[in-house]
Amino acid sequence: MDQRSLATPMVATDADTDKDTVNNRKLTGFEFYEKILGSPRYVVAPMVDASELAWRLLSRRHGAQLCYSPMFHSSCFSKDPKYRKDSLQTCPEDRPLIIQFCGNDPKVMLQAALLAQDHCDAIDINLGCPQAIAKRGHYGAFLQDEWELLREIVSTLHCHLAIPVTCKIRIFEDMSKTIRYARMLQDAGAQLLTVHGRTREQKGPLTGLADWKYVTVLRKQLSVPIFSNGNIMSVHDVERCIEETGVNGVMTAEGNLYNPALFEGINPVSWEMANEYLDLVEHFPAPISYIRGHMFKLFHHLMHLKSNTALREELAVCRSVAEFRAVVVELKKRYQPYHDGLLKWTGEEEEQTKQSEDDVGGDESTKEESSSQPAPPDYNLQLPPWLCQPYIRIPPEAHRQKLAEARRLAEDPTREKRQFFDVHGNEISRKRMKKMRRVQRRPKNRNRNAQKRR
């Protein structure tokens, strides 16, 4: 490890380029973006359990120009050789690649980054995850208020790594605070910023739209390249985002999972994408849970047709690539005749479900759909269900209305029975409510709740 003090990091800026030789100096943000990354506009987001090697290769074949690894925990990565080996699965075609870490200790983050730097083109720091797990682990968007610590993490990595450090951030509601925040990261040494135009509070059913206004302003105010993240359902959104905000690249997560060919501007047949992915998995193995997650996303629209209930249950328990293939073959057999125009598709009733707890959207919503529970129905399906296309969530306003209606019903004195509701406002049985209360009373959860209250 470089012996320079971690406590007083030297922050290299564009001005430093004078005193460095071209070969051993660090490139500036834009030099890095152009020369190393190749000026990418189409970017696949970091996704826990989902942006693994096989998926990245599939996305690259279909237009992605830069991919991020899933987020890795810096502490596990630096301490656990097995975790590290699994995380570092890559190959020569898998470039340019940015590896993302989370953490809150500059030394640990540096250790992890040093072990990863020969396998990628930059190290990204996750400052956007808003989930409870990030709150407990004290990382992601929960570092958004700890500017001194962030300054130290970024500058430490910037000074001691041979490759650039980048950050993926969320916004504050306050525009000027967002600008100061982004500038602070840039001044500490971040050489590229991805701006997810949502606040930390915009998650779950209240995710709503990302605000590109913040992205536009940051693009103008900063001197490093900016990627925009959020609101991308098609390649038209990508072009519109670049035009409206002037960003250098556009990152998508969910859009890519539902349609890995999004950047090509096509809506391919889902079983063709699934087979191509499974071919890649044969060469570059992925955990079964990741494969299942991808299958559920690719077949999302088919899997909540009533006639596919049994197949969905089959998919939920697949344990091998061969078993996944069998489901793909069956889906192809059922829908190819419609796709070829031999049968006329007139639509089919969808399985009506409550919005499940898994349907949270946003960062690290990894459990979504990887089960035999049907996904919630589509808000606005435009194409036949066997084509890869985005899944459009119920808007926050509609969700709020649903909650208000549920409350109104609960308080209605003319109602015969008392009703119970989960955190999403869905009606649940008395039995389920009792179970939830029992779980809450368990010592482990009691401690957690007590901590929360403190």
Ligand SMILES: Cc1cc2nc3c(=O)[nH]c(=O)nc-3n(C[C@H](O)[C@H](O)[C@H](O)COP(=O)(O)O)c2cc1C
């Ligand atoms: C399955 C899944 C996993 C994710 N994992 C990560 C992650 O590891 N690191 C991260 O910074 N964001 C993660 N995110 C958040 C996305 O990178 C992105 O910021 C968010 O989904 C908004 O972009 P989108 O509207 O294109 O989906 C994840 C999102 C999804 C859907």
